[in-house]
Each structure stands twice: as C-alpha cells, then as structure tokens.
Amino acid sequence: MQAAQSTYLSLSHSDDWLACAVAQYPVGIDLEIRDLHNSARLGDPLLLASIACTPTETAQMQALQSKGAQQRYFMRLWSMKEAYFKCLGTGVNFSAIRSIECRPEELASQGLVLARARSLQGALVDGRVAALSVCVRNSEIALDGCPLVNGMAVTWRKEDSCHLVSLVD
Numbered sequence: 001m002q003a004a005q006s007t008y009l010s011l012s013h014s015d016d017w018l019a020c021a022v023a024q025y026p027v028g029i030d031l032e033i034r035d036l037h038n039s040a041r042l043g044d045p046l047l048l049a050s051i052a053c054t055p056t057e058t059a060q061m062q063a064l065q066s067k068g069a070q071q072r073y074f075m076r077l078w079s080m081k082e083a084y085f086k087c088l089g090t091g092v093n094f095s096a097i098r099s100i101e102c103r104p105e106e107l108a109s110q111g112l113v114l115a116r117a118r119s120l121q122g123a124l125v126d127g128r129v130a131a132l133s134v135c136v137r138n139s140e141i142a143l144d145g146c147p148l149v150n151g152m153a154v155t156w157r158k159e160d161s162c163h164l165v166s167l168v169d
C-alpha cells in the first residue's frame with residue numbers, strides 16, 4: 001500500500017504506440033506520432049502555434065525553412081507542454097499554455113521555472129516522425145537517467161532538455 005501511495009504513473013498514446021512513465025514523484029509523459037507526408041491531416045504549424053506557443057516560440061518556428069521542420073518543432077513544444085500539464089494532473093490548460101515557454105536550460109533563469117522536460121525526436125521505420133517528452137515539476141530532478149525501453153523500431157535522432165518557464169509573474 002505504501003509503495004502504491006508514493007508511485008506516480010503517466011500514460012500517453014499516439015496511433016498504435018504507448019508511452020509510460022513511472023516515478024516516485026509527479027511525472028508527465030507525452031507521445032506524438034505524425035506522418036509529415038500527409039499534410040492534409042497536419043494543419044498549418046503556424047496556426048497551431050498561435051494557439052499553443054509563446055511569441056518567441058512562434059518566431060523561432062517561423063524562422064525554420066520548411067513546413068516539415070516547423071511541424072517537428074511544434075510537435076516537440078506541444079509534447080513538452082502536454083507532458084507538463086499531465087505532470088500537474090490537470091489536462092491541457094488552453095488559457096495558460098501560451099504563457100509557458102520551453103527554454104534551453106541555460107536561459108531558464110530569465111523567468112519562473114515551472115518544470116523540467118526531456119524531449120526526444122525520432123523517426124519510425126515506416127517514415128512517420130515521433131516526439132516523446134517526460135516532465136517533472138522539480139527542476140532539480142535529473143531526467144538524464146530515465147531509461148528508454150523501446151520495443152519497436154524507432155531511431156531517436158535528437159534529444160533536448162528544457163525548462164518550462166512561466167512568462168506571467
């Protein structure tokens with residue numbers, strides 16, 4: 001009973017994939033799988049950014065040369081923010097999401113740090129792309145030691161660690 005009371009679980013699924021995070025502290029996980037070749041289903045990444053990203057994040061996305069790169073960048077940001085809200089146990093708060101910015105760790109001191117996130121980007125063997133993020137509220141917890149158990153063919157290409165920072169005092 002004591003172990004159950006001190007164990008936190010977060011689940012996410014996308015298409016036929018499932019991600020799970022288990023920890024002794026509140027944790028959130030999000031998984032996004034997208035076929036970037038099916039642009040009819042994806043929508044405009046800049047329109048999505050206007051709903052979920054800060055002005056700085058939107059400008060960074062606009063600076064990317066291709067729509068595919070913009071989609072991957074948006075997936076990464078969305079995944080970290082959704083993992084944050086799962087860590088809180090609230091579900092996505094659309095009235096607050098645009099005031100939460102994903103920043104590299106070296107820039108996090110320029111705001112109120114809400115959480116820490118680790119994000120992985122990869123490619124599946126069928127050509128789809130993946131974004132997987134894990135988030136904890138205590139920014140002192142190291143996420144580098146989180147094991148990644150991978151039961152299917154995916155190549156993880158990029159990894160980032162960020163702090164989620166509130167732009168509102």
